[in-house]
Amino acid sequence: MEKDTVIIDYLLGRLSESERLAFEQQLDADLPLKQEADGLQKIWSNVQQQEVEPDAGMDTSFYALLDREKENQAIEKARQQPLKALPRRRSYWPYAAVLAAFGLMFWLGRLTVTPTVRTLTVEKKVMQPLAMPPSEEVAQVETPKAAETKETSLTKVQQEVATLRKELKVTQELVVLGLLRKESAAERLKGLQYASHLPELKPEVLRSLVRTLRQDENINVRLAAIETLRAYGQNPKVREAFLARLETASEVPEQLSVIETLVGLRIQEALPQLKHLTEDETVDPLIRQKAQQSIQLLTI
Template sequence: MEKNHVFDQIPDYLDGNLSKSDRAAFEKHVEQCTDCQKELEEMKTFFNVFEEEVPTPSNRLKTKFEAALEQEKNNQGKVVQMESKPSANWTSNVLKIAASIALLVAAFQMGSLFQQRKANEDIAQLQDETNQMKQTAMLSLMENQSASKRIQGVNYIEEFEQPDAAIIQALANRLLYDENDNVRMTAFEALAKFTSSETVKNTYIEALEQEKNPSIQVAIIQALVQIQEKKAAEPMKKLLEKEDTQPFIKDQIRAVLPSIT
């Protein structure tokens, strides 16, 4: 019984094309024949390989594969001697081809992964270079002799989601040392977005001690009270003691001082 193998019926069996009686006879034979069992399992493995969804390689990759396949055919010659078990030999060859395709797809996926990583690195480098150019332009504008240019440089802060220490310090210097009231007010407003920074808090306190413009003084007082900065209490008390402090500034301080002491 085992010599009468059913190799040629395996494809029809897997596709469900055998009649009920032929299918029963096939399964009965396979139960008793180890060779046919092995052939059936190999054929199932081959079908499973082609049922899996795989990414489609690029045209360039497919062209290379087809050229390699054509070269292999030429190397083997036009005439191929078939063995006595054509179905088994065919299955073995197809499984080799399936393995080659699987390796090709894996190579394609690895290539895509490396290309994506390289692209991400290039984008990150480009973003870094762009931020450096923006920072250079911003710092240069803030040192310009024209007040309007310095204001333009301060407003450049909108281009940075997370400005570094150099930018924060440059804005602090504008608030503390710029001779133009409008530039100082613009610098104060720019720094107000980063009041969690200790540099900004300390800058506000220092500016409060030396600022002469009442509008800027009020803005700084309100900002310090909003963030509940306890260290601002002493500078506010000193302003209360100064004779040249505007009366409405003193009223403002008296109103808010209890909330931070």
């Protein structure tokens, strides 16, 4: 199993207990892997989705965007370092003043001029270093420019993150569409699982889910499609899809699931079809009984 797939299944809680424990041990021993898992979990929380890897091109695009965000953060950190280091220069002035004072005192001791002249000379020499601008003032002068640079850098990083989230959302939708076209039923089931976490259904994704419900040859996949679409039951096209499937479904488990969904969503338009099922002698007795109970629930 590939690394990214393991991380996604771990974050979605799809691993068995033994697999989960083994992967958590691996995370404790592998810091880069843990950082990558934490990063994916943070992104998923923000955009309501997990990253998957349907092909190499999509993976390259995603990680390139992540690298760009990391580079911007590194640039911002590097720009802040000179500002932090600047106040340290102030500590050299006291030492320089002390050394200058000792030197002047030694020199004055050898002069033969009057004490008054020596006193004036000492005061003049000692005050010269103090006339220079303190490092705090230099920092204060440079602070507005540094703050402006930091704000610009932060804005750029925020724009990059917004772009990353937008492109990640598009990537997630493409992943769902790609998995639903896979020949493997397991891959199609995974695509339905990822689709259930999308904050909204784009028209193309909705059409793909409805097509899966209507045409997929595997009943487990169709049942999973019902569960996924149920979360978007307020969408008129989803409600129409359930009504249409009630007419065509022929296997008992799927018929039961569709009927329960129609009742749960309070779709009154299903009443005529349910009544027809109760009157059709060719329909399985269990379905006829379920339809009768559903009619009572919808008319309460």
